[in-house]
Amino acid sequence: MSMTSPESRSSIPRVSLKAIRDIENGRSTKSAINVGNVERWASGVGGGLMVVQGLRRGNFSGLALAVLGGALAYRGFTGHCQAYQALDINTAGKRRSDEEESIYKGVLIKHTCTINRTPMEIYDYLQKPENHQNFNVRVESVTKSADGKWHWAIKGPLGSTWRFDSERITDEPGRLIAWKSLPGGDVDNAGSIRLNSAFEGKGTEVTMEVSYEPPAGSVGVAIAKMLGHDPDAQIREDLRRLKQLLETGEVPTVQGQTAGHGRA
Amino acid sequence: MKALCWEGIGDVRVETVPDPKILNPRDAIIRITATAICGSDLHIYDGYIPTMKQGDILGHEFMGEVVEVGRGVKNLKPGDRVVVPFTIACGHCSNCERKETSLCDNSNPNAGLAENVYGFSGSGLFGFSHLFGGYAGGQAEYVRVPFADVGPIKIPNGIEDEKVLFLSDIFPTGYMAADNCNIQKGDVVAVWGCGPVGQFAIKSAFLLGAERVIGIDHHPHRLAFARDRNGAEIINYEETDVIQALAALTGGRGPDACIDCVGLESHGHSVDALYDRAKAMVGLTSDRFHALREAIYACRKGGTVSIPGVYGGLLDKFPLGSAFAKGLTFKMGQTHVQRYLQPLLERIERDEIDPSFVITHRLKLDDAAEGYKTFYKQQDTCMKVVLKP
């Protein structure tokens, strides 16, 4: 199963080496983030590696703590959900304009896979909040209140918890769901899950798009990644677990299995 | 319990480790009654398979008695005798529904890793590195079997272990290799490698209607075995030019199908194996594939090249031009063991084949490390090692 479309590969955010140096040299964090945003879509894998090395060379953990700590305190939300604008959920096939692209400041991740169940079976599964905890391992808790709002607590880097509420902005049974976070949360995000039945008997093509603006913008993303939070891989694995649960009823694992002393 | 653990290249040891436990609803725990060492284990022993970790329990050919089942397993109960396929498969993804179980979407917990290396992930495998899931293997007293409700085949009492043990891997592997050749009446099939997989491929090619089968190797005992026990004509590649000999044996046409039962360590365990290892940069060596190259050159126009031998990395100087010019068909991959269990068990029950013919050595599990050494160093006289806990 290949879950990564070429599109999603290029959508992994990158931060330039210069941006990192700027932070290290105490230059304005703000401008560094802007540089990061400009270069976000451009660089390839090599760029990503440079970021990693760049971060390694600096006093990394101190930097990470400083930036992230500041970010968690600062919730720069205007109530206008920019992450939502980045999602292509209004009309099928409509492309984002360059202008929209440039005002979008967060991360857009997209993965797709085919699940050997009907669109309605998948939709029904996604209607239950507790199921989200099964395939998204970062969800600490999620509930749905009578007013239709979902209340999330998500594991962030360094043992932090990100809380936010969300609402469905599109809900077409067996076809499409989309959500956006409501103002006042720790992380501004939006997402959609699109269900297209593949031809007869071949299951359902499931496309998950998630866009979010993490605290501290792209630099925050790079740092989160250094701390083992790779959002692109996480969403790829979320989608994989969704498939595994729906097809087999469990997630395959070797956690806790026996092994020789060499490992114990 | 006791289990054979991988400690490093060329270093395996029987250790006392914790007993396995049920981790998922569809798991079962099996008490092993018989297990074997495979040519694939030698690739691990030899350091050709990346992502091994110290302490990994090896072994993917095993059978035994069910001792415990998870709450999702309804078709097995403690006491049942089962043979377990080495390919772990969920039974419900589209690949499993097509009975392509070695391509199961859902059984490799490290599928992301395999996707990074290969673009896609195949099924999880027992005792075959973390790239294929890191599942503890069955060269042990007990083993945990995931998706036990769809994998293992129940064995009626009255058939001894040694007759059915190889349903776990090498019999279906040799059989699928021949099945992939679409053998027609009168066909000549050439088989590179007269190890256990090669012997089963030879036998299976005859079962599927081949007129003649030609076995190629350099170990005199293995060649004699292929000739005397399985009815093959033989070529010793150290004494004869294989491509010329095959042309001479087939009126210049070349064999209708060529089966590579050698895999990525073609030409055995010589000095250049060490050199290849040194070349390994990011974990995957360039495979050595003299046998496969020969198979491609030798095969008749329009013929089939079937590859059960394991490859993991990149090939240098792959003769695609020859393959293209001759319009060859390629078939390959890990065996879809589950697909063949029932029909092959029936062939055993009908006495069409007794797979225990390959066994040359029987050892206690305690002596497994010795078994590896013997199988590795004395390939000529040691064909198949069976271990009993």
Ligand SMILES: NC(=O)c1ccc[n+]([C@@H]2O[C@H](COP(=O)([O-])OP(=O)(O)OC[C@H]3O[C@@H](n4cnc5c(N)ncnc54)[C@H](O)[C@@H]3O)[C@@H](O)[C@H]2O)c1
């Ligand atoms: N596809 C599968 O699912 C599957 C399953 C089991 C085993 N295998 C693979 O099948 C292969 C054979 O397994 P085995 O247990 O028989 O191994 P083995 O090591 O016992 O046998 C390999 C034989 O190939 C011979 N050989 C080496 N170079 C040769 C050459 N250039 N020409 C002809 N013969 C040559 C060796 O002398 C040896 O006898 C291995 O690669 C193993 O990993 C694949």
Ligand SMILES: [Zn+2]
């Ligand atoms: Zn094997």
Ligand SMILES: [Zn+2]
């Ligand atoms: Zn499957």
